[in-house]
Amino acid sequence: MLRTDRTLTTRNTSNVVNFRRKDGASDALRRIALEHEPALRRFVGARLSAHADRADQEDVVQETFLRVARQEGVEEKLSRSLDSVRSYLFSIATNVIRDNYRKAVTRQKHDDLTRHVPTALGVENSAEEIVSTQEQLGFVKAAIMKLRPDCRDAFVLNRFEGLSYREVADTMNVSVSMVEKHIMRALSDIRRRVDQGLVDR
Amino acid sequence: MTERADDSVADSSNQAERRAQWFVMRLYSGDMTASDESELYRWLAEDPGHRRAYEHLVQLRDVSGDLAGDKDIAALTRNALGARTRTTFDRRWVVGLAAAVFLVAITGFLAKVLVTSDGAQIFETALGDRQTFALRDGSSVTLNSGSRILVDFDSLGRRILLDFGEIFLEVAKDPERTLTIRAGDHVVAALGTKFSVHLAGDRLEIAVAAGRVAVTDDNIRYPRQTEFLARFEAGSLILNAGSVATFEQHRQTVKEDSIEEVERLQSWRSGRVRFEDQRLMEVISEVNRYSPVKVLIEDSTIADLRISAVLNLDQVEMAGQVELLLSSLEDIHPIKVVRHPDRFVLIADRS
Numbered sequence: 001m002l003r004t005d006r007t008l009t010t011r012n013t014s015n016v017v018n019f020r021r022k023d024g025a026s027d028a029l030r031r032i033a034l035e036h037e038p039a040l041r042r043f044v045g046a047r048l049s050a051h052a053d054r055a056d057q058e059d060v061v062q063e064t065f066l067r068v069a070r071q072e073g074v075e076e077k078l079s080r081s082l083d084s085v086r087s088y089l090f091s092i093a094t095n096v097i098r099d100n101y102r103k104a105v106t107r108q109k110h111d112d113l114t115r116h117v118p119t120a121l122g123v124e125n126s127a128e129e130i131v132s133t134q135e136q137l138g139f140v141k142a143a144i145m146k147l148r149p150d151c152r153d154a155f156v157l158n159r160f161e162g163l164s165y166r167e168v169a170d171t172m173n174v175s176v177s178m179v180e181k182h183i184m185r186a187l188s189d190i191r192r193r194v195d196q197g198l199v200d201r
Numbered sequence: 202m203t204e205r206a207d208d209s210v211a212d213s214s215n216q217a218e219r220r221a222q223w224f225v226m227r228l229y230s231g232d233m234t235a236s237d238e239s240e241l242y243r244w245l246a247e248d249p250g251h252r253r254a255y256e257h258l259v260q261l262r263d264v265s266g267d268l269a270g271d272k273d274i275a276a277l278t279r280n281a282l283g284a285r286t287r288t289t290f291d292r293r294w295v296v297g298l299a300a301a302v303f304l305v306a307i308t309g310f311l312a313k314v315l316v317t318s319d320g321a322q323i324f325e326t327a328l329g330d331r332q333t334f335a336l337r338d339g340s341s342v343t344l345n346s347g348s349r350i351l352v353d354f355d356s357l358g359r360r361i362l363l364d365f366g367e368i369f370l371e372v373a374k375d376p377e378r379t380l381t382i383r384a385g386d387h388v389v390a391a392l393g394t395k396f397s398v399h400l401a402g403d404r405l406e407i408a409v410a411a412g413r414v415a416v417t418d419d420n421i422r423y424p425r426q427t428e429f430l431a432r433f434e435a436g437s438l439i440l441n442a443g444s445v446a447t448f449e450q451h452r453q454t455v456k457e458d459s460i461e462e463v464e465r466l467q468s469w470r471s472g473r474v475r476f477e478d479q480r481l482m483e484v485i486s487e488v489n490r491y492s493p494v495k496v497l498i499e500d501s502t503i504a505d506l507r508i509s510a511v512l513n514l515d516q517v518e519m520a521g522q523v524e525l526l527l528s529s530l531e532d533i534h535p536i537k538v539v540r541h542p543d544r545f546v547l548i549a550d551r552s
Contacts, residue, residue: 034364038321038353039231042238046228047259049245049252086231091266098263140265145273153281158229159262160269160278165230171282180230184222187258191218194261 029069036086040064043090047097060100064093083164091162136194143193147186150174154182155190220244221254225262235355321353326366329491329519331469339373340380345399345469346491346514354378367399369470372412387448390415390437397467401490405448408463409440416440418448472515481506481536485547488512492523500548506534 044060068089144152150172157168158179165183169176224241227233245252268274314324314334326332326344333343337354344350348366359380361368372380372391380391384400394412399405407416415437438453440446443460446453456462468475474491476484482504485496491514498504510529513522527538527545537550 030364034323034351034362037362038351038355039233041353042233042235042355043228043231046224046233046238046241049242049256083231087229090229090231094263094266098266137264137267140261141268141271141274144265144268144277152277156274156278157281159265160274161282180226183226183229184219187222187225187262188218190261190265191258 029065032068032085032089033065036089037061039086040089040093044093044097047094056100060093060096063096064089067092067096083166084162087158087162087164087167136198139194139197140190142197143190144186146193147189151182151186151189154179155186158183214250217248217251217254221251221258224255225258228259229262238355321351323349323351325349328493329514331472331514336373338375338378338380341371343369343470345369363398363400365400367397367469369395369397369467371395385448387416387418390417394442396440399466403450406466407440407444407446408466409442409444410460410463410467411442413442414440416446416448469514472513474512474514476508476510476512478507478509480504481508481530481534481547484508484510488523488526491519494520494523495544496523496527496547497544498547503534503536503547503549506536508534 041057041061044057044064048057048060144155147155153172154168157163157171158165163171165176165179169179172179224237224244227237228241241255245255314322324332324334324342324344326346326348328347330347331343331345333341335341336352338359340359342350342352342361345367348368349364350366350368351362351364353360353362359375359378361370361380361382363382363384368382370380370382370391372394374393382389382391382398384398385403385405387405389396389398389407392413392415394414395410396412396414397406397408397410399407407414417437438446438455440455441457443463444455444457445459445462445466446455465475465477474487476487482498485498488496491512508530510526512526523545524540527547530536530547531538531550535550537548537552539546539548
């Protein structure tokens with residue numbers, strides 16, 4: 001039957017519409033939920049890709065909004081332009097996905113059942129590959145440092161400053177499509193250099 | 202990239218790389234469309250190499266996030282930000298807003314339809330307005346005065362978020378995609394049906410004209426696909442045709458076999474709101490949903506008077522219709538209407 005208790009467990013509060021009940025940030029949260037939930041769901045779906053259970057997708061969406069609600073100064077963050085709010089939501093969702101993945105890896109190591117763990121991406125990575133993440137990070141950093149200056153600016157502004165492509169474009173005084181090209185080029189160069197680094201070691 | 206165009210293996214792998222770069226770039230753009238999404242899924246399914254290329258890039262981009270505290274990276278970021286000026290901030294705000302949401306149509310004078318950059322639609326009616334919209338799946342939705350919904354349909358499900366106000370739905374059958382409405386703390390799943398959902402503050406009212414609906418306040422796992430529906434129904438309240446359910450502050454009431462009440466509650470669809478032996482305060486709060494001029498009761502002694510009346514909605518001059526209704530109340534009941542330019546005040550008529 002219909003449950004009427006309102007125990008505030010994580011699960012029960014994690015739906016976006018429940019932000020109605022909270023004071024303060026509720027209006028801003030309700031608005032962003034209305035405006036961004038479909039995009040966020042799409043983003044999470046594409047990140048988890050076709051293998052993941054739809055319930056996982058829903059969990060990540062819920063957890064993202066929950067984390068946003070807990071953030072300090074959330075009102076200020078959410079009063080920015082629509083695309084930067086979205087960019088911010090995506091970065092939080094990415095963290096949620098990665099945290100879930102790390103938890104799965106830890107569990108897997110703990111269980112030590114197999115050398116293979118299902119990743120958040122839906123593929124399998126060998127434990128060896130996971131261990132090399134720290135090493136990989138070194139190569140990624142080196143690769144970013146070596147990027148062509150315009151590609152590097154676009155990439156770091158988007159990745160580390162959380163700017164949307166539109167904001168990056170305005171900051172760099174170029175068009176959005178140029179920023180998109182820079183981002184693609186940056187991804188390509190980082191991949192090439194990291195692969196090279198891993199081969200050369 | 203490669204000059205060796207004759208090397209077809211390297212060429213197709215480069216093509217896959219470029220496609221993967223494009224998808225990852227789109228993924229983080231914030232305006233990936235439903236068609237981008239299905240194209241991505243299709244492309245990923247085409248070849249295991251596509252999936253590897255895509256996931257490798259996503260993973261690299263993820264890993265790079267761990268450099269956020271790195272001082273060299275921080276210096277690069279500061280440097281890149283250096284070009285930013287105050288004027289670009291203002292421009293960015295305006296352009297960003299314009300890019301994300303654009304006005305597609307203005308129907309009549311009052312209703313608005315917005316399409317968000319990800320393809321979801323927002324329908325909104327102003328006070329006193331009423332509009333019916335055909336949805337992509339063949340369903341239709343009618344918004345009562347002062348209502349707003351977000352419609353998000355994709356291959357996985359049909360989701361409507363009732364932000365505020367009242368809607369009447371005629372739902373087209375689609376066994377693959379359940380239609381759900383989220384309203385406040387509840388989720389309503391249509392099981393092929395005609396019904397209305399009215400959200401006013403914390404109070405939710407559902408009236409079922411045909412078919413059945415399932416309601417739950419466990420809004421975490423609402424059904425998106427048929428396979429979830431059985432699970433959803435098991436934990437839900439099922440309402441059959443002729444039922445009126447009200448949820449308010451942890452209380453729920455369900456009236457079954459009340460088709461007349463369902464019709465009365467949905468009478469706004471045909472341009473009239475009928476009141477039958479209802480308390481004056483209920484009538485007035487309903488009138489205020491449509492009236493551009495607020496009506497207030499400033500005398501508790503009249504609040505519980507039983508009233509039967511009709512409010513016409515299809516008139517151009519809504520304020521005039523409200524005044525007409527109030528005048529008829531004055532004639533029949535011991536009520537006096539004090540008319541101010543911005544509000545009508547009801548007091549007891551002691552003469």
